[in-house]
Amino acid sequence: MLVDQLKTGLDAPICLTWELTYACNLACVHCLSSSGRRDPDELSTAEAKAVIDELQAMQVFYINIGGGEPMVRPDFFELLEYAIDHRVGVKFSTNGTKLDAEKAVRLAAMDYLDVQISLDGATAEINDKVRGEGSHAASIRAMENLAAANFGPFKISVVITRDNVTQLDAFQAIADTYGAELRLTRLRPSGRGADTWHELHPTNDQQRLLYNWLLDHPRTLTGDSFFHLSAFGEALPGLNLCGAGRVVCLIDPVGDVYACPFVLHDEFRAGNVRDVGGFTNVWRSSDLFTSLREPQSPGACGSCGSYDSCQGGCMAAKFFTGLPLDGPDPECVLGNADDALASVGSGSAPNPGPGHSKPVAVTLSSRPTPRSLPALTPR
Amino acid sequence: MALDPTQPYELHSQVALRPEPFGALAYHYGNRRLTFLKSAEMVDLVSQLDRHPSVNAALDSVGIPSERRDAYLRSLVALEASEVIHAR
Ligand code: SF4
Numbered sequence: 001m002l003v004d005q006l007k008t009g010l011d012a013p014i015c016l017t018w019e020l021t022y023a024c025n026l027a028c029v030h031c032l033s034s035s036g037r038r039d040p041d042e043l044s045t046a047e048a049k050a051v052i053d054e055l056q057a058m059q060v061f062y063i064n065i066g067g068g069e070p071m072v073r074p075d076f077f078e079l080l081e082y083a084i085d086h087r088v089g090v091k092f093s094t095n096g097t098k099l100d101a102e103k104a105v106r107l108a109a110m111d112y113l114d115v116q117i118s119l120d121g122a123t124a125e126i127n128d129k130v131r132g133e134g135s136h137a138a139s140i141r142a143m144e145n146l147a148a149a150n151f152g153p154f155k156i157s158v159v160i161t162r163d164n165v166t167q168l169d170a171f172q173a174i175a176d177t178y179g180a181e182l183r184l185t186r187l188r189p190s191g192r193g194a195d196t197w198h199e200l201h202p203t204n205d206q207q208r209l210l211y212n213w214l215l216d217h218p219r220t221l222t223g224d225s226f227f228h229l230s231a232f233g234e235a236l237p238g239l240n241l242c243g244a245g246r247v248v249c250l251i252d253p254v255g256d257v258y259a260c261p262f263v264l265h266d267e268f269r270a271g272n273v274r275d276v277g278g279f280t281n282v283w284r285s286s287d288l289f290t291s292l293r294e295p296q297s298p299g300a301c302g303s304c305g306s307y308d309s310c311q312g313g314c315m316a317a318k319f320f321t322g323l324p325l326d327g328p329d330p331e332c333v334l335g336n337a338d339d340a341l342a343s344v345g346s347g348s349a350p351n352p353g354p355g356h357s358k359p360v361a362v363t364l365s366s367r368p369t370p371r372s373l374p375a376l377t378p379r
Numbered sequence: 380m381a382l383d384p385t386q387p388y389e390l391h392s393q394v395a396l397r398p399e400p401f402g403a404l405a406y407h408y409g410n411r412r413l414t415f416l417k418s419a420e421m422v423d424l425v426s427q428l429d430r431h432p433s434v435n436a437a438l439d440s441v442g443i444p445s446e447r448r449d450a451y452l453r454s455l456v457a458l459e460a461s462e463v464i465h466a467r
C-alpha cells in the first residue's frame with residue numbers, strides 16, 4: 001500500500017517548510033517558532049541559493065516558505081525569483097503587513113507562486129487577541145491588494161482555536177469575497193503555542209463540529225492536519241499519517257533541519273544544511289530520519305479500533321504536552337489521553353526553549369495565562 | 380472524453396517525474412497536482428508514451444500482459460484526467 005511505502009521514506013520530501021527568518025513584526029501568542037528577533041546566524045543569500053540548488057537537484061517541486069515573517073528579509077524577492085527560476089515552486093505564508101499594492105502587483109506577475117495570508121479570527125476581536133492589535137486589518141488589506149492585482153486564488157490560512165472554531169462559515173465567506181481558498185490547520189503546542197495551547201485548543205465538542213464541517217466542505221485545504229479527527233467516523237480526505245521525517249521536514253533560518261515545522265526541539269533536529277553533504281545527506285541518511293522511517297509502535301493506541309485512520313495522532317502534540325509518543329494524541333477524540341494529560345505534572349513537559357521571542361512576548365506568555373489573553377501590540 | 384488506446388499519447392510538458400522507491404511522483408507545474416505512479420512499469424510506460432504510435436504499442440513495448448491491460452488503461456484514464464498525460 002502506498003501509505004506504507006510513504007512511511008519508509010522518500011528520496012526527497014514532498015512537504016518541505018523553510019523558515020527564512022526568525023524576525024517578525026508581530027508576536028502571535030501561538031507562534032510555532034517563537035519568532036520575534038532575527039538570529040545573527042541566519043543563512044546568507046548565497047547559502048540560501050545553494051540550498052535551492054540542492055532542492056532543484058533533488059526534484060523538490062515546491063516548498064513552503066514561512067518564518068518569522070519572510071517578507072522582512074531584504075533578499076525575499078531575490079530568493080523567491082531564484083527558487084522559481086530553478087523549478088522550485090513556492091508557497092509562502094505571510095502576516096500580510098508588508099504586502100502593499102506594489103508588492104501585490106509584483107507577486108501577481110510570478111508563476112509557480114502561492115501566497116497564504118494568516119488570519120486567526122474572522123473578526124478583529126477574535127483575531128487580534130492572538131495575533132495582536134491591528135493584525136486583522138493588515139491581513140484584510142493584503143487580501144484586497146492581492147485581489148486588486150488579480151493575483152488569482154491565494155490562500156487564507158487559519159489556525160483553529162477554541163475562539164474561532166465557531167466562525168468557520170464566516171471564514172469561508174471572507175475567502176469567497178476574495179476568490180481565495182480556505183486553509184484550516186491544527187493548533188499544536190509548539191513554540192509559544194506551548195504556553196497557550198491549554199487555553200486555546202478546541203474542546204472535544206468543537207472538534208466534532210469541525211469534523212462535520214470538514215466533511216461538508218471537502219474542498220477545504222487542511223494540510224492533512226486533522227487526521228486524528230478521523231476517529232469520529234469516516235476518514236477525512238488526505239494522507240492519514242504523521243509525515244515527520246518521512247515526507248515532511250523543516251529547514252529553520254539558521255539551516256537546522258527538523259522532522260517537521262512543529263517540533264523545533266533538539267530531540268527532533270536531524271542536522272544542518274551547512275554540514276558536509278548538505279540537506280540531501282540529512283534527508284537521506286541522518287540517524288533521526290532513519291529511525292522515524294522505521295515501523296512505529298502503536299503503544300496504548302494498539303487496541304483502538306480507530307488506529308488505522310487516526311494513527312495515534314500528532315507526534316509534536318504528544319511531545320510538547322509531555323505525553324508518550326507511542327500513545328494517544330492529547331486531543332484524542334475518544335478521550336483516551338485525558339487521564340494521562342491530567343497527570344503530566346506542571347512544568348514537566350519538554351520546554352520549547354526561549355526561542356527568538358522579543359522580551360515583551362516572553363513576559364506575557366510565560367505568566368500563567370489568564371482566561372482571555374492580553375492583546376499584544378505589534379511592534 | 381475517454382482515453383483511446385489506439386491513439387498516440389505523451390507526458391504533459393509541464394509534468395516532472397521524480398523516481399521514488401515505489402515508482403515515481405508526478406508533479407504538474409501548471410495545475411500543481413501531485414500524482415503517485417505506483418509501480419516501476421507504470422513509470423516506464425508513461426515516460427515512453429511519446430515514442431510509440433499508440434498507447435497499445437507502448438503497452439506492448441513495456442511488456443504489460445493482456446490480463447493486466449484493463450487495470451493499466453484505467454490508471455491512464457485517471458492520469459489523463461489529472462493532465463499528467465494527454466493525446467499528442
Ligand atoms: S508531528 Fe504532527 S505536525 Fe508534524 S508531521 Fe507529524 S502529525 Fe504532522
Ligand code: SF4
Pocket residue numbers: 228231300301304305306307310311312313327328329332333334335336
Ligand atoms: S486511542 Fe489513539 S488511535 Fe484511538 S482515537 Fe485515540 S489517539 Fe486515535
